[in-house]
Structure formats: C-alpha cells, structure tokens
Amino acid sequence: MAFTIKVNGQTHAVDVDSDTPLLWVLRDVLGMTGTKFGCGMALCGACTVHLDGVAIRSCITPVESVGDSGIMTIEAIGATPAGAKIQKAWLDREVVQCGYCQSGQIMSASALLASNPHPTDSDIDAAMSGNICRCGTYVRIREAIKQAAQSI
Ligand code: FES
Numbered sequence: 201m202a203f204t205i206k207v208n209g210q211t212h213a214v215d216v217d218s219d220t221p222l223l224w225v226l227r228d229v230l231g232m233t234g235t236k237f238g239c240g241m242a243l244c245g246a247c248t249v250h251l252d253g254v255a256i257r258s259c260i261t262p263v264e265s266v267g268d269s270g271i272m273t274i275e276a277i278g279a280t281p282a283g284a285k286i287q288k289a290w291l292d293r294e295v296v297q298c299g300y301c302q303s304g305q306i307m308s309a310s311a312l313l314a315s316n317p318h319p320t321d322s323d324i325d326a327a328m329s330g331n332i333c334r335c336g337t338y339v340r341i342r343e344a345i346k347q348a349a350q351s352i
Pocket residue numbers: 236237238239240241242243244245246247248257258259260
C-alpha cells in the first residue's frame with residue numbers, strides 16, 4: 201500500500217503494508233539507520249523519533265497512523281535549536297559509551313528541552329525514564345541535559 205510520509209522536512213512515498221512499523225520504514229525503506237532497533241516493544245527507547253515534536257517509539261508506531269504529521273529523526277535533530285544544544289552538551293560531557301542507545305537518548309532529551317527549556321530533575325527523570333542504557337551513562341546524560349538547559 202502506498203503512503204506519503206514527511207521525514208525531516210522531506211516528503212517520501214513508500215509502498216509497504218499498513219501495519220509496518222515506522223522504524224522499519226525509516227531504516228529499511230528510507231535508509232535512515234541512525235534510529236536504532238532495540239526491543240521492538242516500546243521498552244528501551246532506542247527507536248525514539250519525534251512526531252510533530254513529541255518523542256515517540258517508532259517500533260510500535262504503524263506507518264498508517266502517521267498521516268500528515270511531521271517525523272524528525274536523529275539525522276536532522278542537530279538543525280533544531282534544542283537538538284544542537286543537546287548534541288554539543290553530549291560531546292562536552294563525553295556521554296557516549298557504545299553509542300547504541302544514544303540516538304534515542306538524544307531524541308528524548310531534545311524533545312524535553314524544546315517543550316521545557318529549564319527542566320527540573322524530576323522533569324528530566326520523567327522524560328528520560330523510558331530510555332535504557334546498558335552502558336549506564338545516566339549520570340552524564342543528566343549532566344548534559346542540565347548543561348544544554350543552561351545555554352538556552
Ligand atoms: S526498539 Fe522501540 S522501544 Fe525498544
């Protein structure tokens with residue numbers, strides 16, 4: 201079935217089953233492999249993208265549900281004000297270890313800062329609680345979010 205979806209400001213026509221997860225469309229059809237597959241069950245956050253600015257799990261989002269909403273992925277987040285500050289803070293704080301979870305972490309963090317430029321610790325915990333990091337980078341993630349918030 202043919203769908204038209206808008207990803208990072210560009211319109212794409214894709215021909216997939218209607219229940220195909222958005223994650224598969226991004227990775228396998230459009231070749232945007234920055235968004236990662238972890239659990240496939242909305243439990244780890246590796247597949248987080250933005251749908252009209254809201255962080256969602258693309259592994260459980262059927263492509264047919266996207267409609268006219270705008271999708272943003274890790275490939276474009278650095279072009280947004282919040283995303284640029286988050287990425288700079290991630291580098292400054294040397295957040296990343298293996299890196300596998302980090303696309304999702306950055307997408308959740310940038311959605312948080314875009315909607316709440318000065319989050320409290322509990323705001324950060326609430327926004328980031330669904331993003332799992334097997335390398336345990338949580339302390340540096342929180343420091344980086346705070347650094348980014350201070351520069352807004
Ligand atoms: S792959 Fe989507 S939440 Fe884990």
